[in-house]
Amino acid sequence: xxxxxxxxIAAALLIIFGGYAALFIAPEERTMxxxxxxxxxxxxxxxxxxxxxxIAFVANVAYLATRxxxxxxxxxxxxxxxxxxxxIGLITGPLWARPVWGIWWTWDARLTTTFILWLLYISYLLLxxxxxxxxxxxxxxxxxxxxxxLDVPLVYMANRLWRTQHPQPVILGGSGSGLDPMMGKVLLxxxxxxxxxMVLVFLDRYRxxxxxxxxxxxxxxxxxxxxxxxxxxxxxxx
Amino acid sequence: xxxxxxxFLAWIVVWAVFFVYEVSVARRIAHLRDEIExxxxxxxxx
Numbered sequence: 001x002x003x004x005x006x007x008x009i010a011a012a013l014l015i016i017f018g019g020y021a022a023l024f025i026a027p028e029e030r031t032m033x034x035x036x037x038x039x040x041x042x043x044x045x046x047x048x049x050x051x052x053x054x055i056a057f058v059a060n061v062a063y064l065a066t067r068x069x070x071x072x073x074x075x076x077x078x079x080x081x082x083x084x085x086x087x088i089g090l091i092t093g094p095l096w097a098r099p100v101w102g103i104w105w106t107w108d109a110r111l112t113t114t115f116i117l118w119l120l121y122i123s124y125l126l127l128x129x130x131x132x133x134x135x136x137x138x139x140x141x142x143x144x145x146x147x148x149x150l151d152v153p154l155v156y157m158a159n160r161l162w163r164t165q166h167p168q169p170v171i172l173g174g175s176g177s178g179l180d181p182m183m184g185k186v187l188l189x190x191x192x193x194x195x196x197x198m199v200l201v202f203l204d205r206y207r208x209x210x211x212x213x214x215x216x217x218x219x220x221x222x223x224x225x226x227x228x229x230x231x232x233x234x235x236x237x238x
Numbered sequence: 239x240x241x242x243x244x245x246f247l248a249w250i251v252v253w254a255v256f257f258v259y260e261v262s263v264a265r266r267i268a269h270l271r272d273e274i275e276x277x278x279x280x281x282x283x284x
Contacts, residue, residue, distance in 0.1 A: 023249070042248070091255070092248045194252075215274050215277070219277060
């Protein structure tokens with residue numbers, strides 16, 4: 001509990017400092033000026049989103065290999081946290097695009113594959129809600145999750161493979177790309193803050209799934225006892 | 239600062255989404271804990 005409180009305080013401080021650094025410390029970009037500062041929140045959300053989806057992918061593969069419930073819990077936690085981070089990226093992107101491109105959205109390869117990614121994981125979560133049997137639910141969603149993850153490398157490569165309205169990558173983008181050292185430091189603070197929050201939410205989401213499992217087991221026990229006592233009382237009557 | 243409104247809105251959106259999500263998870267956990275307690279009580283009482 002103390003560790004959890006310390007983690008929450010550390011994450012909150014990083015959030016405040018990250019926001020301050022992005023808005024006031026980071027140097028101004030030459031062409032986009034102030035609005036470019038959204039980059040620090042936008043990219044941080046995508047890094048955490050891809051990490052969460054990757055964790056979900058590993059968990060899905062591990063579930064299919066071992067059939068252990070823990071991997072299913074990890075898979076759904078990763079998918080849901082990933083969707084939350086993906087939503088942030090999809091909101092901050094247009095807020096940045098409007099003043100720079102003059103439009104909120106365009107259907108270029110990067111944005112379209114990203115929107116598909118969001119829909120794929122929303123469907124993953126909806127699919128889970130539709131299947132009653134826990135084992136069947138875990139297996140089908142793990143298979144679906146493995147295929148859904150295939151879109152992540154496609155999103156990453158989209159602006160490298162095709163001409164897009166979305167700018168070319170500034171990190172790992174080959175010759176001509178790169179980031180000012182101070183911008184890099186501010187980005188790192190924002191990424192750490194985002195990761196800190198992701199870990200806290202992730203742990204809670206995992207706990208939620210664990211409790212659901214516990215609840216399901218107890219419910220089945222109560223049901224079987226009820227059936228048992230009903231059959232005993234019926235026998236007594238006859 | 240030009241476009242400060244959009245910048246500040248982006249910062250708020252980031253943490254608002256996380257906050258709302260965390261609150262929803264915490265509420266679901268609290269609800270499940272109550273349900274588990276209820277079932278345990280039911281089992282104890284036979």
